[in-house]
Amino acid sequence: MKKAAVWLICFALVLGKSNVVAAHLPHVIEKAVTVVKRPEISQAFYADLEGEAEIYRIVSARDFFLHVGLLVPDLPHMRKDFLVEILSRKEDKWEQLSLLDGNSHTWNKFFEPFAGDRYWQGPEISKQVQAGEYLVWVSNPDNEGKYVLIIGKKDSFKLSDLLATIKRLPQVKLFLAKNPWTAYFNLMGLFILLAVSAGIAIILLLYRLVKAKL
Template structure:
C-alpha cells in the first residue's frame, strides 16, 4: 500500500504567507496607519528599528504630529515626506524637523521650498507628491520628528528607514492594514478591498501550493500520488477564492465600466476561469493523466497580473 505522508497544514499556511510577502514587496515600506491617533510631543508615535523602512500614514488635524526614535546604538537616519494626490485627496505640503534629546535641530525637511515630484505607488495604485528626503548618520540617543505645515491640516506619509524588510509577521499585519489604509487614508471601501484580498489569497495560496507540489512530483510516482490527493483538497479552495474575486470584481467594473485597465483585467479573469476549470478537472482525483503543470504555471502568472492590476484599479 502506498504510504501517504501527513501533509502539514503549516506548509500551506507558510505558502500563503510567502505569497503575501512577495506581493507586499511591491511596496517595500512596512505600512503604519496612524489616522485618529492622539499624538503630542509628550505622547509621540514610537518608531522601532529606525533603519528598517516604514511608511507612516497620518493626518494633521490642527496641530503637528510627533514621532520619536530611541536607539541604543548609532544608526543611519533616513526620512522622506510624501502627500497623497489620488482623486478626492488634498495635496497640502508638509515639512519635518528632527531634533535630538537636547532639543537641537539636526535635520530639517522644508516642504515649502523643496521640489515635489509626482510619484505613483504601484502596489496600492495611489498617487503622491514625493517631497524632500535626507540621510544622516547619528549617534545613539533619542530623536524627535515633528511633521507640520502652515495650517497643520491635511494627510501625509513619512517614510523612515532605508533597509527593506518584510518578515512573515509584517506580511500578516499588512493583510489587515492595507484595506484599512485604503479606506481611512484614501477613502476607498474597506469591505470591497477585504473580500478582494481574501479571494486573491485563497486562490493564489492554493495555486502556489499546488504548483510547488507539481514541481516536486517529478521526482517520484509517490509524490505524484500525493499531489493528486492534495489537489483534490486544494481545488475547492481555489474555486472559492476565484468565485469571491469574480463577484467582487464584477462590482468594481459595474461602478466604473469605462476603465480600460479594468476591462483588460476582466479579460484576464475570464481566461483565469477557463484555466481554473482545466486545472480542477485534472487534479480533483488520482488518475492516469499527467498533472497539468503548464496550465497551473500559466494560471499562477495570470493571477499575479490580475492581482496587481486589480489592486491598482480598485
C-alpha cells in the same frame, strides 16, 4: 499544487528585481505622539493633522541609518506646505538635525506599484546617525492635512510584517479615499493568492510524505 509554489518563487524574484517588494510597512496613525520601533526598517506612517503637530519618537541603542521622507496623497486639494523637523537629543537639550520644507521643494508625482496608489513625493533625508533619542516633528501653519511620513529604507521580509501589511491595507485605502476592498486588487493581492496556493501545496505535500512513511 507544486506549480503554485514554483510560481510564488518566480513572482517573488520578479518583485525583488523590480523593487516592488520594497513596499513600506504601513501604520495608520491616530495619536499625536508615535513611538517608532525598528527605525532602520522601511515604514510608512499615514496621518492627518487635526489642529496640532504630530511627533514621532525614535530611541536607538545603536548607531543606525536614518531615512525620513514625506509623501502626500495624490488627491484633490491636498496641501504640501508641511515642515518636518528632525531633532537630536544632546544631553539635556534638543538640537536640530535637519529640516524638510515642503514649500521649498519641487514635488513630483509618484506611483507605488505594489499597492497601486499615487502620491506626491516630497523632501527626504538619509544619513548615518549615532545611537540616541530623536524626534521627528510634522506640522504646517494650520496643522491640517493628510500626509505620509516615511521612516527607514531597509526592506523587511519577516512573516509578521507581511501579515501586518495585509491586515492594514484596507485602512490605508480608506485613508486614500478608496474602497477598502480595492486593497487586494493589485500586485499585493496577486502575491497573497500565490502565497496561499503555495502554502496549501506545501501542507499537502508534507501530509503525503508523512502518510507515505506510515
